[in-house]
Amino acid sequence: MAFEKVGVVGLGTMGAGIAEVFARAGIRVIGVEADAEALARGRGHLERSTGRALDKGRLTAEEREAILGRVTLTTAREDLADADLVIEAIPEVLEYKVALFTDLDRICKPETVLATNTSSLPVTAIAAATGRPKRVIGMHFFNPAPVMRLVEVVGTILTEDGLLEDVSHLAWQLGKTPVVVGDLAGFVVNRLLLPYLNHAAVLLEHGVARRDDIDAAMRKGVGLPMGPFALLDLIGLDTAYEIMGVLFGETRSTRHAPAPLLRELVGAGLLGRKTGRGFYDQDGPAPAEAWKAHVTGVTVHGEGAEELVARLDAAGFRASDTPDLVLRLGERPVIEHAVRHADPSRVVGIHLVGQDVAEVVSTVLTSPETAGAAAGLMTVLGLTVVPCKDRAGFVADALLFAHLNDAVRMHASGYASIDxxxxxxxxxxxxxxxxxxxxxxxxxxxxxxxxxxxxAEYREPSFAPAPLLDQLVAAGLPAFPRA
Structure with missing residues (x-):
């Protein structure tokens, strides 16, 4: 199917970005807004985005003018009558979207494909509200649409054969990479990402570690581009809360229940960057704490002890048989090792995450002075310190392993391939x-x-290893089979 004229309804940041993407690909676009004021804002989004690209040398002046020239702006939905594809990018309220699609179904020619840019709402419910459910799909772009390469192409049990392939081909023409999936809440990205972010809020609320330290563990230790709280502030806490609500409404899994802390912040109107304050205020993370190593003697136990002893020795800290600090490397529970020591207040767990992060683990018996001394030692070694409690997975593994387990379950269900x-x-x-x-x-x-x-610690069903993961480990396989 050829898509020569495309309509975009809703010209906020996302909708204007989608319109720009199509116009950049040489496709004529009709952008629709509710009134003249909103239309002017949409024009401003387009002009600023293409202007930034011009300033950075990514567009020439002629190319920018050509892109803007392909976009016709209007407040009349009837101007979409001969569009081949119409994409909506209005607020994430199901009732609004259903009402819009009912109207588009009346206006557009029978062969027009109607697409929703929803990130989590049920495409099937939107499709069923029209007289053309076979030609209603999801086409989920990511913000900023001109930059982000992914498009989730969402089909339903009603989608006609061949349509998803046609839309995927269109996505490739736009310079995007399509991932074709079915109609489950959150699709791939939000169904995996948001529970991980929500889990971070739960750890913070339970006092396992502090906000900045959790972000540091995931950014510097795991290598993710942003920590979970910085990312939540970027997404918008209200948006995250709404998506978690949609996920929970579909699954009724406690894994998808919005964290009470997230609800409280949203209720207070602290929504992240859009309001100037969320988990962070406008000033961002606090300066890193200055740890000092007041240590005369140290002992290291556990897997990897020899390597850490050598690093400490090179930094001028000697191993001792009568230490004032005992470091226990490896997995928890650290308390089980601490109680075997003559003075458990001097025992601290150390869990190295990647090459740059040391989780410094305090038990209920660890003295604050001991924890501070251990943090100072890790700082001397050039590591970012993440103080945390003696809980399963500490910080990084607790968040990451549960996140990866969700991905295994998603694949094992047949929803999406590994690739x-x-x-x-x-x-x-x-x-x-x-x-x-x-x-x-x-x-x-x-x-x-x-x-x-x-x-074993939390008795949370979603933390139990996915059966497929258990089976591969039992079989001694190091990797997942690819079809």
Missing amino acids: AIDTAMRLGCGYPAGPFEMLERIGLRKVRDGLRALY
Whole structure:
């Protein structure tokens, strides 16, 4: 199917970006807004976005004029009558979208494809409100649309054969990478991303670690482009809360229940960057704490002890048989090792995450002075310190392993392939590697064992290792089979 004229309804930041994407590809666009004031704002979005591209040398003046010239702006929906494809980008309220699609169904020619840019609402419910449910799909762009390469192309049980392939081909023409999926709440990216972000809010609320430290663990330790709280502020806490509500409404899983802290912030109107304050205020993260190593003697136990002792020795800290600080490397519970020591107040857990982060783990018996001394030692070694409680997975593994387990369950359900999930998370979230690439790099057995520890402590069903992961570990396989 040829898409020669495309309509975009709703010209906020996202809608204007979508209109720009089509116009950049040489396709004529009709942009529709509710009134003249909103239309002027939409024109402003287009002009500013293409103006920035011009300033950065990504467009010539002639190219910019050609792009803007392909976009016709109007307040009359009837101008969409002969469009081949109409995409809506209005607020994420199902009733609004259903009303719009009912009207578009009346206006547009019978063969027009109607697409919703929803990030989480049910496409099937929107399609069923029209007289052309076979020709209603999801086409979920990511913000900013001119830059982000991913498009989730969402079909329903009603979608006619061949339509998703046609729309995927169109996405490739736009310079995007399509991932074709079915109509589950959140699709791939938000169904995986938002529970991970919500889980971070739960850890913060439970006092496992502090806001800045959780962000540092995931950014510097795991290598994600942003920490969960910085990302929540960017997305908008209200948006995150709404998506979690949609996920919970579909699954009734406690994994998808919005964190009370998230609800409280939204109720207070602290929505992130859009209001100037969310988890962070406008000033951003606080300066890193200045730790000092007041240590005369140290002992290190656990897997990797020799390497850490050598690093401490090179930094001028000597191992001692009568230490004032005992470091326990490896997995928890640290308390089980601490109580075997003559003075458990001097025992601190150390969990190294990647090459740059040390989680410094205090038990209920660890003295504040001891924890501070251990943090100072790790700082001397050039590591970013993440103080945390003695909980399963500490910070990074607790968040990451549960997140990866969600991806395994998604694939095992038949919803999306390994390649589709990895592609979606790399392109949609800027991950350096997809979930399955991470799993195989970390080691399937290590992730499986970490999940078992999480489940044993929290009894949260979603923390139990996905059966497919258990089976691969039992079979001794190091990687997931690809079809």
